[in-house]
Amino acid sequence: MTMIINLKNQAGKWYTELARMIDAMQIKGRLKPEEAHCLLDIIDLVVVQKDLEFLRLLEEFTQREGNPETHEIEEIVKATLISTNLKQSESKEQVTEVIGELIRERTRILDNQQEDNDGYLV
Amino acid sequence: MQKVQEEILVDLESERRVLSGMLNSEEARIEAYDSIKEEDFYHPLHRTVFSLICQLYKRDVKPTFAELLKESQNLNLFRNQQDISELAYIAEHFIEGENITYWLGRVKDRSRLRKFESFLRRYHQKIRENQQSVPELLMEAEEELTNLTALENDEQVDTPAGLASLGYEEVERRYLRFKEINELNKGILPLDGLPTGFDSLNNVTLGYKPGDLIILGAQTGHGKTAFALHTAKAVTIEHKENLLYLNTEMSRVQIALRWGSILSQVEHEKLRSGDLTSGEFSKVLQGYSHLSSSGFYSYPCPNLTPDKIISIARKFRAQYNIKMLILDYVGRMEKMTANYAEWQILEQIVKTQKMLAQNLGIAVMCLVQLNEDGTLQGARRMKNECDLMLKMVPVTNEEIEQNEKLRKFRDVNYRLIVDKNRDGKSGIDIMIHFDKTRQILRDAKLV
Numbered sequence: 001m002t003m004i005i006n007l008k009n010q011a012g013k014w015y016t017e018l019a020r021m022i023d024a025m026q027i028k029g030r031l032k033p034e035e036a037h038c039l040l041d042i043i044d045l046v047v048v049q050k051d052l053e054f055l056r057l058l059e060e061f062t063q064r065e066g067n068p069e070t071h072e073i074e075e076i077v078k079a080t081l082i083s084t085n086l087k088q089s090e091s092k093e094q095v096t097e098v099i100g101e102l103i104r105e106r107t108r109i110l111d112n113q114q115e116d117n118d119g120y121l122v
Numbered sequence: 123m124q125k126v127q128e129e130i131l132v133d134l135e136s137e138r139r140v141l142s143g144m145l146n147s148e149e150a151r152i153e154a155y156d157s158i159k160e161e162d163f164y165h166p167l168h169r170t171v172f173s174l175i176c177q178l179y180k181r182d183v184k185p186t187f188a189e190l191l192k193e194s195q196n197l198n199l200f201r202n203q204q205d206i207s208e209l210a211y212i213a214e215h216f217i218e219g220e221n222i223t224y225w226l227g228r229v230k231d232r233s234r235l236r237k238f239e240s241f242l243r244r245y246h247q248k249i250r251e252n253q254q255s256v257p258e259l260l261m262e263a264e265e266e267l268t269n270l271t272a273l274e275n276d277e278q279v280d281t282p283a284g285l286a287s288l289g290y291e292e293v294e295r296r297y298l299r300f301k302e303i304n305e306l307n308k309g310i311l312p313l314d315g316l317p318t319g320f321d322s323l324n325n326v327t328l329g330y331k332p333g334d335l336i337i338l339g340a341q342t343g344h345g346k347t348a349f350a351l352h353t354a355k356a357v358t359i360e361h362k363e364n365l366l367y368l369n370t371e372m373s374r375v376q377i378a379l380r381w382g383s384i385l386s387q388v389e390h391e392k393l394r395s396g397d398l399t400s401g402e403f404s405k406v407l408q409g410y411s412h413l414s415s416s417g418f419y420s421y422p423c424p425n426l427t428p429d430k431i432i433s434i435a436r437k438f439r440a441q442y443n444i445k446m447l448i449l450d451y452v453g454r455m456e457k458m459t460a461n462y463a464e465w466q467i468l469e470q471i472v473k474t475q476k477m478l479a480q481n482l483g484i485a486v487m488c489l490v491q492l493n494e495d496g497t498l499q500g501a502r503r504m505k506n507e508c509d510l511m512l513k514m515v516p517v518t519n520e521e522i523e524q525n526e527k528l529r530k531f532r533d534v535n536y537r538l539i540v541d542k543n544r545d546g547k548s549g550i551d552i553m554i555h556f557d558k559t560r561q562i563l564r565d566a567k568l569v
Contacts, residue, residue, distance in 0.1 A: 016210040019188045023206065026195060033195055040188035048186050087183070 015047040034082050041086040057096060060103055069113055070106045077102050131236050136228035137168045138212050143225065144175050144185065146216035151179050152436045153222050162233035167205055171212065174199075182441045187213035237270055316363060316446055316485055319356035320565050322552045326540060327510060330446060330485035335476040337504055339492045340514040345536070345556050345563065346489045347372065349514055350450045351384055352563045353487060354418055359385075363445040364417030366438045370426050370451060377420055380561055385409030389559045419444065428474040439482045449475065451489035469503045476507045511542040517553075528553070534566035 019040060026036035042058070045051045065074055077099055084095040140158070143150035155176055163169045174193050178185040190209060194200040200209060245263050248254065254262070280288070299312065315329030330336055330353075340346045350367065357365045369377060383390040386409035388402045398406065419442060421434060431449065438444045452471050472488060479486040492498055492513060505511050517537055522528045531553045538552040553566035 012214055016187050016213050019191055020206055020210055022188075023191045023195070027201065036195065037192050040192050044186050044188045048184075048188075 011047060015043060018043055018047075038082045038084075038086070042081075045086055045092070054092070054096060057099060057103070061099065064106065064110055067110060067113075070109055073102050073106045073109075131232060131239060132164045133228055133232045134165055134168075136225050136232070137163050137165060138215065139225040140222065140229050141168060141171050141175065142212045142214075142216045143222045144172070144179075145187065145190075145213055147222070148437075149433060150222040151175065151185070152433050152440075154226060155179055155440055156436050158226055158230060162229055164232065164236065167200070167208055170199060171209065180440055234270060241266060241270065317356040317361050319352045319563065320538070320552060320554060322565050323512075323538065323540075326546055326550065326552070327543060328545065330487070330510075331545075332445070332483040332485060333480045334485045334509040335472070335479050335507060336485065336487040336510045336512070337472070337490055337508045338487060338512045338514060339490045339498050341492045341494065344516060345514055345558070346491070347380065347450055348384075348556065348558075348561045348563060350448045350487070350489055351380055351561070353446075354448060355384060357446055358416040358418040359412050362417065364419065364438075364442050365446045365448065366435065366442075366444045367418065367420045367448045368426060368431065368434070368450065369420065369422045370424055370449075372422060372450075374420070374422050377422065381413050381418075382406050382409060383561050385412055387560050387562065390561050391559065417442070417444075428471055432474065432478055435478055435482060435484070439484060444484060446485045446487065447478070448487045449489065451491065453491045465503065469507075472504050472507045505542050508542065509544040510540070513539040513541055514554075515539065530569055531566040532569050536563075 022031065022036050022039045022043075025031045026033060031039070042054075046055045046058075061074075061077060064070075080095055080098055080102075085091050086095070140150075140154055144154050154172075158172075160169045160173050160176075163172055171190065174190055175185045178189060178193065183189060187210065190213075191200075191206075200206055241263075245259070248259060302312075313324055313329035315327075315331035315334065317329055318324050318327060338346065338349055340349065347369070354365055354367055357363050367377075372380075379393050380390065382388070382393045386393075386402070386405040388398065388405055392398050392402065393406065419438060423430070423434075426449075431447075435444075435447050438447075452468060468490070475486045475488050478484075488508075490498060490504070492515075498504065498513070514536055517528060517534055522534070528534055533555045534553040536554050536556045538554055540548050540550050540552065542548050554563055555566045556563050
C-alpha cells in the first residue's frame with residue numbers, strides 16, 4: 001500500500017490536535033457546544049487564516065486574566081466571542097473593536113488598582 | 123483471499139488523498155464536486171466526509187478540519203476516537219490541487235471495478251438459478267455491462283421509446299403553450315429560456331436556453347460590454363436569476379460605474395466626472411439598490427484561460443446556481459498554445475464554452491470582436507459550435523435613406539444580425555437603438 005508523505009508542517013499537526021482536544025472536551029461535557037464552536041472558529045482564524053491581529057488581541061486578553069475586580073468584564077468578553085459568528089468578516093471586525101475597548105477598560109481598572117496598592121504601600 | 127480481494131477492489135489511500143485535497147485546495151473541491159459521487163467511496167466514513175465537504179462547499183464555507191468537527195457535532199457524527207483519528211489523518215496529509223484528477227481517476231476506477239464485481243456475482247447467481255432464457259440473459263447482461271464500461275455516471279443512452287416519449291411531451295407542451303398564447307396572451311410568446319432584453323429577439327429565439335452557446339460579435343467601441351450588461355440586467359434584475367459575468371479588460375470600478383449609468387439612465391460621462399445634480403445622484407443611488415438585490419456576480423479577471431473559466435463556472439453553478447455565464451471578451455483571453463493560429467485558439471475557446479454550457483446546463487454568451495469590414499475571424503468554425511450567432515453593427519444615415527425597411531423605425535441606429543439560430547429563423551435583422559451616452563440598448567421604435 002502506498003504511504004502518504006506528511007507534507008504539513010508542525011503547526012498543522014498542532015492545529016488538528018488542538019481541534020481534536022476541543023471536540024473531545026465537548027463530547028465529555030466540559031465545554032458547551034457553543035463554546036466548542038467558538039474555539040474551533042478561533043483556531044481556524046489564527047492557524048488557517050493567520051489572523052495575527054486577532055491573535056494579539058486574545059493574547060492581550062489572557063495576559064491579565066483572573067483578577068476578581070475585572071471578572072465581570074472578562075465574562076462579557078467571553079459571552080461576546082461566543083455569540084459572534086467569527087467566520088463573517090464584518091461581525092469579526094465589530095467584535096474585535098468591542099473586545100479591544102473592553103480590554104482597555106480592564107487595563108484602566110487594573111492600573112488604578114495597582115496605583116492604589118502602591119500608594120497604600122508608600 | 124479476502125485481503126487480496128479488498129486490495130484489488132478498494133483503494134483507501136486514494137480516497138483519503140481525494141478528501142485531503144478537497145480540504146486543502148479549492149481547485150480540488152471544484153473538480154471533485156463535479157466529477158465524483160458519494161457512492162464512489164468505499165469507506166462509509168469517507169462517504170460521510172465527502173458529503174460534509176460538499177455541503178460546506180455549496181454554502182461557500184471553507185471546509186477546514188475545525189469546520190468538519192463543528193458540522194459533525196451538529197449532526198452527531200464521528201463520535202468515536204477512531205473516526206476522529208481518521209479525519210485528522212486526512213486533514214494532515216494533503217495533496218496539491220493539480221494532482222487531484224489522478225487520484226479521482228483511481229477512486230472512480232475502483233468504484234467501477236466494485237460495480238463490475240457485483241455484476242459478475244449477480245449474473246453468476248442468475249446462471250445458477252436458470253430462470254431466464256440464454257439470449258434474454260445475455261442481452262440483459264450486455265446492456266448492463268455497456269453502461270458500466272462506456273458511459274460516465276451522468277450519461278445515458280436514449281432508447282427509441284424514450285426518445286419518442288420525450289419528443290411527444292415536448293410537442294405537447296409547445297402545442298398547449300401555443301393555444302394558451304392565442305387565448306390568453308394575445309399572441310405574445312412566453313419564453314423557453316432566459317430573456318434576451320429585446321422583445322424582437324425574444325420572439326425569434328424564445329430566450330437563451332440551458333446548454334445554449336450564444337456568440338455576439340461587434341467591432342471595438344460598438345457596444346459589446348453594453349450588450350453584455352443589457353443581457354445581465356434582463357436576466358438578473360428583471361428576471362431575478364443568477365448570472366456570472368467574466369470581464370477580461372475592465373476593472374471593478376469601471377464595471378460598477380457602467381451599471382450606475384444603465385440602471386439610473388444618467389449619462390455615463392456624468393457619473394465618471396461626478397458632475398451630477400442632486401436628482402441624478404438620487405436616481406443613481408436608487409439604481410444601485412436594484413443591483414444590490416440582484417443575482418449579478420462579476421469576476422473581473424485579466425488573465426483568463428479556458429481551464430480557469432471551467433473552474434470558476436463550476437464553482438458559481440454549485441454555490442450560486444447561476445443560469446447564465448457571460449464572457450466579455452474572448453479575444454483578451456490568455457493563449458493556451460503559442461504556436462496556434464488566432465482562429466484555432468478562438469475555435470478551441472468556443473468549443474470549451476459549448477461543452478461548459480451543456481455540462482452545467484446553463485446558457486453561455488461569448489463576446490467576440492468583429493474585423494473592420496464586419497467579418498469574424500474563424501467565423502465558420504465558431505458558427506458550427508454555437509446555437510445562436512449575433513452580430514451587432516451600426517446603421518448609417520445613408521443606409522436608412524436607401525432602405526425602406528429601416529425607415530419604418532423612428533430611432534434605429536444599430537441592428538442585430540441573426541447569423542445563426544439553431545432553434546428558429548436566421549438571416550434576419552433586428553433593429554435596435556443604442557444610447558451610447560447612457561449605455562442603454564432597446565428595440566428600435568416604429569414610426
